[in-house]
Amino acid sequence: MAKNRNLAVLFLSLVSAILLAASLWGQEAKPAPGGLPVRYEELTAPDFVRALEKSGGTCLIPLGVIEKHGPHLPLGTDLLNVRLVAVRAAQQEYTIVFPEYFFSQIFEARHQPGTLAYSQKLMWAILEETCDELGRNGAKKIILVSGHGGNSSFLPYFCQAQLARRRDYAVYLYRPTGDPKAEEQIRKMRKTTTGGHADEEETAVMLANRPELVHLDRAKNQSGADQKRLTELPDFYTGIWWYASFPNHSAGDGSPATRELGELVVENEVKQLVKAIQEVKKDKAVLELQKRFFDEAENPLKTQQ
Ligand SMILES: [Zn+2]
Structure with a gap:
């Protein structure tokens, strides 16, 4: 009897050990x-490994900024809006979306309350180290999606500087060619024809994204009209050009914005970004060419002439 009981206990513990192992294995293998x-x-860390596989080694960094957006939109407008589009696109075409990133070029708004204008050294270093760290973690295709117009010189130069030293990852800066049909539809729906910052379109996107953060009644408190204070220098670029035109850090008129317009803009942007993520996933040329380039750059005299 005692022997039988011992056997029964042994059997039960074996069964529970097998069940436990099975359930642990199940947890490990089960997707989130x-x-x-x-x-x-x-x-989670184990999910990160699977996510990279699923994303084809891509990781998307939506770049925002903290700056004034007229008198009626939040300081984080670009960050909030670019993340909305990035997350929605990633849900359709899987990629990993990098956490909140707002270390963008914004010296031209230093005179406005709340602006976080990091030095060029820090902006450069943090983006470069972020890319290095992503590359070290296996994200060999890094997609930069800027939601902020002030990055228009910084980011292409950052990409050019990728060739300064060998690396085993590639940076792809998203520059959508646009969909003329969708743009025409948006143009027809808009009530204003000028803009560029905290304008009708950007206000509309925020209405579609976080309506509780939009203060339409304050949109006309400050002028977003071009002040044209640098018309005598048509052949030059100067850093003060934006301030010369739009000292209130608002370009256009946000007041006629509607949620419907915002939804149309977001839908179009998501559609284009989905296509772009697919293009990067398919691409084999950039990493191959980069490798060949770095090999040749190590010994230029051996480069075929
Ligand atoms: Zn903006």
Whole structure:
């Protein structure tokens, strides 16, 4: 009887050990509930490995900024809006979306309250180290999506400087060619024809994104009209050009914005970004050419003439 009881105990512990092992194995192999999160910060370390595989080694950094957006939109408008588009696109075409990033070029708004204008050294270093760290973690295709117009010189130069030293990852700066049909539809729906910052379109996107943060009644408190204070220098670029035109850090009129317009703009932007993520996933040329270039650059005298 005692022997039988011992055998029974042994049998039961074996069964429970097998069940425990099976359940642990199940946990390990099971995908996250609702599928893998697209947001980097929401992934566990084991999920990160699977996410990279699923994303084809891509990681998307949506770049925002903290700056004034007229008198009626939040300081983080570019950050909030670019993340909305990036997350929605990643949910359709899987990629990992990097956490909140707002180290962008914004010296021209230093005179406005709340602007975070980091030095050029820091901006450069943090983006370069972020890319290096992503590359070290296996994200060999890094997609930069800027939601901020002030990055228009900084980011292409950052990409040019990728060739300064060998690296085993590639940086792809997203520059959409645009969809003329969708643009025509947006143009027809708009009530204003000028803009560029905290304008009708940007206000509309924020209405579609976070309506509680939009203060339409304050949109006309400051002028977003071009002040044209540098018309005598048509052949030059100077850093003060934006301030010369738009000292209130607002370009255009946000007051006629509607949620419907915002939804149309977001839908179009998501559609284009989905296509772009697919292009990067398919691409083999950039990394191959970069490798060949770095090999040749190490010994230029051996480069075929
Ligand atoms: Zn903006």
